[in-house]
Amino acid sequence: MxxxxxxxxxxxxxxxxxxxxxxxxxxxxxxxxxxxxxxxxxxxxxxxxRDVLMDAIMQRWVDRVNDSVEKVLVHEGEPRDLLLTWFETYVDLISMHKGGPAKITSAMGDEGSPIVTKCQTLAAATQRVVDRLEEQHALREHIEAVQMCRLVGGVASVADSADLEPAAVRPLLEVIADGVLV
Amino acid sequence: MxxxxxxxxxxxxxxxxxxxxxxxxxxxxxxxxxxxxxxxxxxxxxxxxRDVLMDAIMQRWVDRVNDSVEKVLVHEGEPRDLLLTWFETYVDLISMHKGGPAKITSAMGDEGSPIVTKCQTLAAATQRVVDRLEEQHALREHIEAVQMCRLVGGVASVADSADLEPAAVRPLLEVIADGVLV
DNA sequence: TGCGAAACGGAGAGTGTCTCCGTATAGTCG
DNA sequence: CGACTATACGGAGACACTCTCCGTTTCGCA
CATH class of the missing domain: 1.10.10.60 (Homeodomain-like)
Structure with a gap:
């Protein structure tokens, strides 16, 4: 160039x-x-x-995601705490821009999306949390990382477009956590 | 006029x-x-x-919501079945138009929204399901109808924008159900 | 039938997306 | 170093959508 x-x-x-x-x-x-x-x-x-530009912007963000999951995973503690911490981090990560949560979550699992690599990063990070929980036999059967991404992404989308306070988001994340943990 | x-x-x-x-x-x-x-x-x-027009279109839809919750409530059976049936109905109801789920869910709890009455209808219907479940002591504590609307609305938004199959939506709704039921 | 209030309609201003093509320049080669 | 060419630039303008303004038309009452 x-x-x-x-x-x-x-x-x-x-x-x-x-x-x-x-x-x-x-x-x-x-x-x-x-x-x-x-x-x-x-x-x-x-x-x-617009999406291709978005993708370029988010290069730096990929590092943030990987750092974040690393930090969350070093924390020893109850599975529920680990999971909730990751959920809250996840919501923060995808809520950088208004409209971001919906954009990212809808691209999740869409091969053709320009931001597919970003979604993969996020899914891979979530997979690491899932792996940890499975080691501890803390997860119900048939729960996949991509499903958790969709659930938490859904909550983040709603929180983003309805301008929800973090205090209102927390109980929603707790419901999801209780739904996936044994 | x-x-x-x-x-x-x-x-x-x-x-x-x-x-x-x-x-x-x-x-x-x-x-x-x-x-x-x-x-x-x-x-x-x-x-x-646009929203005011949307609101006018949806007058007919209000009746659909009320009919639907009525039908769901006559069904005798396990609380989990009742709840899942309502969740699936709920997703159908708010997914009439592309972009509908996000629109409706983000307006939930926003007093100033032009479609606030529609959201109230939906919240009231969900409240009836919540009441039924509480009679049966099937719900966890501190679960409110509006939270369930947000959770299910989040799933519907994701399903809408990612073109998810009903088969992919069902397990997400199950997670939410398991998260709110005792 | 005549009149005033109510309603109509569409041109056009404002804003955003995206393309086309004449112009400018980086980088190479003799 | 100067000429040449592929590469990149920029911004005018075509197109699309939203929303307003105001001259024109129509309704419905007296």
């Missing part, structure tokens, strides 16, 4: 991070281009769709 | 039903006006926002 292209790509990602943080997932892409100091054409050449 | 206004209002609601069914909640309102054979101004005079 030519040096100027590389530079503009970087600027666009930075600008998009800013704009999406401020205005949510639906922010205007022209605004992103303007903020980056490039033309709209340049934006669309680098990122043919 | 003048006769022509009444007539146009009816036409708009019919057209909106059609268009929303075909194209989901995000369909163009100009298309609705065109389909109804009226100008855009007429549409916006009757229904200042």
């Amino acid at each position: 030519r040096a100027d292209a590389q530079r503009n790509r970087g600027r666009l990602i930075e600008a998009a991070r800013e704009v999406f943080r401020e205005q949510g997932y639906d922010a205007s892409l022209d605004e992103v281009a303007k903020r980056a100091g490039v033309g709209a054409g340049t934006l669309y050449r680098h990122f043919p769709s | 003048r006769a022509d206004a009444q007539r146009n209002r009816g036409r708009l609601i019919e057209a909106a039903r059609e268009v929303f069914r075909e194209q989901g909640y995000d369909a163009s309102l100009d298309e609705v006006a065109k389909r109804a054979g009226v100008g855009a101004g007429t549409l916006y005079r009757h229904f200042p926002s």
Whole structure:
């Protein structure tokens, strides 16, 4: 890639991070281009769709996910605490932008989605928590990581679009935890 | 209301039903006006926002909700069956249009929402199921109807946006049921 | 039948998406 | 170093959608 292209790509990602943080997932892409100091054409050449841009933004986020699950797993304690801690972390992770929870959760399990690799990261992290719980024989039968992602993702979507307080989210996560634990 | 206004209002609601069914909640309102054979101004005079139009469409749906809960409640049987039947019915009811589950669930508990009365209908129906379960001492403590609506609504949102099969939804509902039942 | 209030409709302003193509420039080669 | 070409840029503009404004039409009462 030519040096100027590389530079503009970087600027666009930075600008998009800013704009999406401020205005949510639906922010205007022209605004992103303007903020980056490039033309709209340049934006669309680098990122043919909003999702592809989203995917690029989230590269850094992948590391956050992996760090987070690592931290959660070192914690010794009751399975229920472990699970709830992971659920709360999970909700935080996918709620970075308004509209994020729905976006990420709906892409879960969709091979064709541009953010499929991100979802896989999240699913893999959840799988590690599931593995730990299974070692402890704490999980009911037939519970899969992807199902837990969908359940918690559903709660996060609702919390996101209804502007729910964390205090209102916690009991919902507890219900899910009680539903998957023996 | 003048006769022509009444007539146009009816036409708009019919057209909106059609268009929303075909194209989901995000369909163009100009298309609705065109389909109804009226100008855009007429549409916006009757229904200042998409949500108000949605609300009008859903008048008929309220009856469906009440009929449905009635049917579910006459069924004798295990609490878990009753609850799961209601959950599946609930998902069906709010999944009439693409985007419906998210719309309805996010409006749940928001006083200012134009579809607040619809949400209340749904919450009241769920409350009746909760009451029945409490009579049977089948519910855990501190479980409220609105929480169940959010949980099931979350699942429905995910199922809607990820195009999940009913067979994939069922186990998610089972987790929630197991999480709220003693 | 005549009139005023009520309702209509569609042009157009505002906003966002995405494309096209003339222009500019990075990087290479003689 | 200067010329050349593939690569990239940028922004005007086509298209789509939302919503408003206001001149025109129609209803329904007296």
